[in-house]
Amino acid sequence: MSEPLIKVEDLHITYGSQLAVRRGKGVRAVRGVSFELHAGKTLGLVGESGCGKSTLIRSLFGLSPIVSGAVHAFGEDITGVPARKRRRFGGRMQMVFQDPYSALDPRMTVHEIVAEPLRITGKYVRSEVEDLLDRVGVSAEMAQRRPGEFSGGQRQRVGIARALALNPQVLVLDEPVSALDVSIQAQILNLLDDLQREFDLAYLFVSHDLSVVRHVADDVVVMNTGEFVERGTIDEVFNHPQHPYTQTLLASIPHVEIV
Numbered sequence: 648m649s650e651p652l653i654k655v656e657d658l659h660i661t662y663g664s665q666l667a668v669r670r671g672k673g674v675r676a677v678r679g680v681s682f683e684l685h686a687g688k689t690l691g692l693v694g695e696s697g698c699g700k701s702t703l704i705r706s707l708f709g710l711s712p713i714v715s716g717a718v719h720a721f722g723e724d725i726t727g728v729p730a731r732k733r734r735r736f737g738g739r740m741q742m743v744f745q746d747p748y749s750a751l752d753p754r755m756t757v758h759e760i761v762a763e764p765l766r767i768t769g770k771y772v773r774s775e776v777e778d779l780l781d782r783v784g785v786s787a788e789m790a791q792r793r794p795g796e797f798s799g800g801q802r803q804r805v806g807i808a809r810a811l812a813l814n815p816q817v818l819v820l821d822e823p824v825s826a827l828d829v830s831i832q833a834q835i836l837n838l839l840d841d842l843q844r845e846f847d848l849a850y851l852f853v854s855h856d857l858s859v860v861r862h863v864a865d866d867v868v869v870m871n872t873g874e875f876v877e878r879g880t881i882d883e884v885f886n887h888p889q890h891p892y893t894q895t896l897l898a899s900i901p902h903v904e905i906v
């Protein structure tokens with residue numbers, strides 16, 4: 648198998664003051680987690696709210712207090728590299744958020760929002776931004792409006808276009824459809840699926856919703872109170888769950904049909 652794009656090894660993340668952490672008193676949000684993400688693949692990360700999913704993926708961007716373990720990206724050890732020093736990775740890994748509205752500047756037009764990462768890096772080309780917005784289903788006329796006029800689904804299309812602007816290899820998606828109606832969720836998931844094939848993207852797809860992960864992921868890890876309790880292919884985990892926690896999660900979601 649090819650070298651993974653992302654490799655996380657025995658990662659421990661604890662919130663709290665240095666003193667609290669040293670005394671073992673902090674919030675141990677992530678405890679001994681390891682995983683790899685490969686080109687063109689989707690790894691689903693599932694678990695209930697508060698289990699540490701966001702904490703874990705924010706560590707890929709230098710935004711979580713790592714106590715021990717290692718994060719490698721694109722063959723480099725980036726464990727201790729803070730967020731402000733990440734420029735040199737050139738946007739190869741980008742984040743898509745649950746609520747794009749909080750991530751989109753309400754004063755900017757949608758065109759400006761998608762153009763911003765390109766402007767910052769001196770690579771802005773008007774037609775490229777137009778093509779990108781067209782590709783995610785935002786019309787040229789809509790692109791001149793501000794995000795406040797957009798529905799949740801449209802805003803997420805903008806969030807995805809912005810994340811793709813610098814031509815990343817990896818998208819880290821933190822509950823990207825959790826705020827949307829089910830019919831809109833399906834549209835966004837289909838779009839993500841098309842984009843993945845078109846651009847050979849790797850997705851780290853975070854969701855508390857097992858039925859969503861089942862639709863999008865190749866492999867899945869199940870997280871519970873900071874630890875991975877189960878991992879496998881979608882088929883293995885959904886059809887033959889081994890861990891009692893996974894079995895409970897599956898049983899508690901009536902609209903997941905177990906085939």
Ligand SMILES: Nc1ncnc2c1ncn2[C@@H]1O[C@H](COP(=O)(O)OP(=O)(O)O)[C@@H](O)[C@H]1O
Nearest residue numbers: 662663674676695696697698699700701702703
């Ligand atoms: N900035 C923070 N400071 C202190 N504790 C935090 C912080 N962010 C998250 N936590 C705690 O870490 C745990 C994991 O949270 P989070 O990673 O947001 O979970 P999830 O994304 O799975 O809902 C929770 O107990 C949460 O309260």
Ligand SMILES: [Mg+2]
Nearest residue numbers: 700701702821
């Ligand atoms: Mg979260």
